[in-house]
Amino acid sequence: MLILIGFFVVIASVLGGYLGAHGRLGALWQPYEVVIIGGAAVGAFLVGTPAKTVKQTLKATVAVFKGPRYKQQDYIDVLSLLYELLNKARREGFMSLEDHVEKPGESPIFANYPKVQADHHLVDFITDCLRLMIGSNIEPHELEPLLELELDKHHAEALAPSQVLTKVADGLPGFGIVAAVLGIVITMGAIGGPIEEVGAHVAGALVGTFLGILMGYGFVGPMAAAMEARAEQDSRIYESVKTALLACLRGYNPKIALEFARKTLPSDVRPAFSEFEQHLKTVK
Numbered sequence: 001m002l003i004l005i006g007f008f009v010v011i012a013s014v015l016g017g018y019l020g021a022h023g024r025l026g027a028l029w030q031p032y033e034v035v036i037i038g039g040a041a042v043g044a045f046l047v048g049t050p051a052k053t054v055k056q057t058l059k060a061t062v063a064v065f066k067g068p069r070y071k072q073q074d075y076i077d078v079l080s081l082l083y084e085l086l087n088k089a090r091r092e093g094f095m096s097l098e099d100h101v102e103k104p105g106e107s108p109i110f111a112n113y114p115k116v117q118a119d120h121h122l123v124d125f126i127t128d129c130l131r132l133m134i135g136s137n138i139e140p141h142e143l144e145p146l147l148e149l150e151l152d153k154h155h156a157e158a159l160a161p162s163q164v165l166t167k168v169a170d171g172l173p174g175f176g177i178v179a180a181v182l183g184i185v186i187t188m189g190a191i192g193g194p195i196e197e198v199g200a201h202v203a204g205a206l207v208g209t210f211l212g213i214l215m216g217y218g219f220v221g222p223m224a225a226a227m228e229a230r231a232e233q234d235s236r237i238y239e240s241v242k243t244a245l246l247a248c249l250r251g252y253n254p255k256i257a258l259e260f261a262r263k264t265l266p267s268d269v270r271p272a273f274s275e276f277e278q279h280l281k282t283v284k
Helices: 002-020 031-048 051-066 072-092 094-102 114-118 120-135 140-189 195-234 236-249 254-263 273-282
Strands: none
Touching (some): 002 195, 051 140, 072 120, 072 236, 072 273
8 A cells, every 4th residue: 555655646746846837748748758668678677587587576566565475463373383383392202293294284283374374385494494303313503504595595586576676677767768869869850840849859858768767766666675675574484483493403492482483573563472472372
């Protein structure tokens, strides 16, 4: 919602100021300038972006309007799932988690949290970590760099759409100049004509520069920043999983491990200590 409000403010401010200075909206209507700038930007985007990232960018552009993927209840569900798994491992040993880790889709523990169970990337991260803890006598200092590598890979993939969109935003003013230069070329061809016609061509050329800068800094650039912020916040849930599992591997009991994980959550979705403690009492 804030994105749409921001776009409205940009448009209202720019056009409002223009009209307030007695400008004519008709002079800004230059569809071929839009074709030149938009087409060149899309073409450059397709040339410089792998097919996988193109698909991710389209999905991320739609998803950014919905806000962060994970809400407070999602963080609580993930921590509760970890609490159940770690509690079972504490009582019965890590080998008791083998069936849950190998077949999370059939696990009664995972089934208690259907939204988490449906998130294949998150489930894979949790089960891969637990599989290492079950299948070997790995030490915390050995597991931590492996988890860091996994998180770095996930983070890089999540940020890829915002990074390519930032490059597009940086290129739009340049494509605006391309449109303006082509407009000047057309103007040069009309030099011997009526002054009104020459003026209209010059105005059209300047609109190209205006549109390139406005699209780059008023729309595409802020969209890329919003996508980056969303990816950064959504990655915190993986950080909390890593923190909880490493704390457990270091010998802390599940409640303390979950408290470490709670501390890593963004402040706007982090449950209060007392609230979270009361919730854990209801978890088996």
